[in-house]
Amino acid sequence: MATGACETCNPLTCNSTTCEAKKPGRIPPHELSNIKHVIGIMSGKGGVGKSSVTALLAVALQQAGYQVGILDADITGPSIPRMFGVRRPPEGTGHGMIPPQSPGGTRIMSLNLLLPHEDDPVIWRGPLIGGAVKQFWTDVIWGDLDYLLVDLPPGTGDAPLTVLQSLPLDGLVIVSSPQELAQMVVRKAVKMAAMMNVKILGLVENMSYAVCPDCGKEIYLFGPSRAGAAAAEAGIPLLGTLPLDPDLTALCDHGQVEDYRGPLLERAREFVRKIGG
Numbered sequence: 001m002a003t004g005a006c007e008t009c010n011p012l013t014c015n016s017t018t019c020e021a022k023k024p025g026r027i028p029p030h031e032l033s034n035i036k037h038v039i040g041i042m043s044g045k046g047g048v049g050k051s052s053v054t055a056l057l058a059v060a061l062q063q064a065g066y067q068v069g070i071l072d073a074d075i076t077g078p079s080i081p082r083m084f085g086v087r088r089p090p091e092g093t094g095h096g097m098i099p100p101q102s103p104g105g106t107r108i109m110s111l112n113l114l115l116p117h118e119d120d121p122v123i124w125r126g127p128l129i130g131g132a133v134k135q136f137w138t139d140v141i142w143g144d145l146d147y148l149l150v151d152l153p154p155g156t157g158d159a160p161l162t163v164l165q166s167l168p169l170d171g172l173v174i175v176s177s178p179q180e181l182a183q184m185v186v187r188k189a190v191k192m193a194a195m196m197n198v199k200i201l202g203l204v205e206n207m208s209y210a211v212c213p214d215c216g217k218e219i220y221l222f223g224p225s226r227a228g229a230a231a232a233e234a235g236i237p238l239l240g241t242l243p244l245d246p247d248l249t250a251l252c253d254h255g256q257v258e259d260y261r262g263p264l265l266e267r268a269r270e271f272v273r274k275i276g277g
């Protein structure tokens with residue numbers, strides 16, 4: 001049990017080596033959840049494709065025969081239900097909430113599924129956001145899952161802190177893009193994970209390049225890839241790079257990401273192999 005001091009201390013600034021708040025996985029999941037692996041998908045900065053990478057990993061895992069769930073911890077900017085075409089709210093039972101399934105069988109829990117309209121804004125302060133994330137862990141009946149992917153909001157704010165502190169993460173996948181600014185915020189995310197004793201499974205550089213539809217030439221829109229250097233500098237494994245693919249954008253927009261069969265899926269399979277799936 002955490003002491004009173006640890007309940008209120010900030011684990012990112014606490015110097016105590018025995019700080020309870022720094023120990024990950026302090027909160028047990030719902031008693032009817034049996035989850036083998038929990039992986040967080042994090043980015044330092046918004047819009048780099050973290051939710052798309054989460055979705056691709058889920059599709060790759062599902063196609064490999066695993067039972068997969070996605071906990072959408074991006075409370076104020078949730079995009080997972082839209083990508084998977086899921087609109088149904090979770091089913092409320094006396095024991096907890098049963099998450100709806102996508103057509104391909106991915107179980108999804110997101111605040112967007114609880115809102116009257118998917119475009120209603122969530123204007124909440126930090127503690128409420130942290131509370132919702134915890135409830136998606138404790139009050140949702142995930143059942144038997146091989147992998148629960150946790151799509152974190154960008155940055156190092158309240159919700160990522162809650163997840164890193166409360167959930168028994170196997171590790172984090174960090175998503176970045178080639179711009180220098182995105183690289184700088186990767187370093188922040190890496191430092192946060194180190195402070196919270198959470199392992200980093202690897203770095204994915206998204207939007208690394210586009211492929212010319214006429215000649216197949218790779219065009220590095222944001223300059224040369226910095227993925228290898230960024231991973232080496234941060235001391236974390238490089239899972240790989242992903243190009244831009246307009247087919248992925250279109251399928252995500254239409255709620256059909258599970259129908260994607262383009263080149264990024266093979267890369268996602270490679271990432272899954274590298275993180276041990």
Ligand SMILES: Nc1ncnc2c1ncn2[C@@H]1O[C@H](COP(=O)(O)OP(=O)(O)OP(=O)(O)O)[C@@H](O)[C@H]1O
Nearest residue numbers: 046047048049050051052077154243244245249252
């Ligand atoms: N490799 C890619 N190829 C084509 N489109 C992509 C790719 N990666 C992301 N996108 C598109 O870019 C947009 C933003 O992606 P996404 O929602 O995954 O970003 P994010 O990092 O999760 O954003 P935020 O955390 O700010 O919500 C989406 O429309 C998505 O379909």
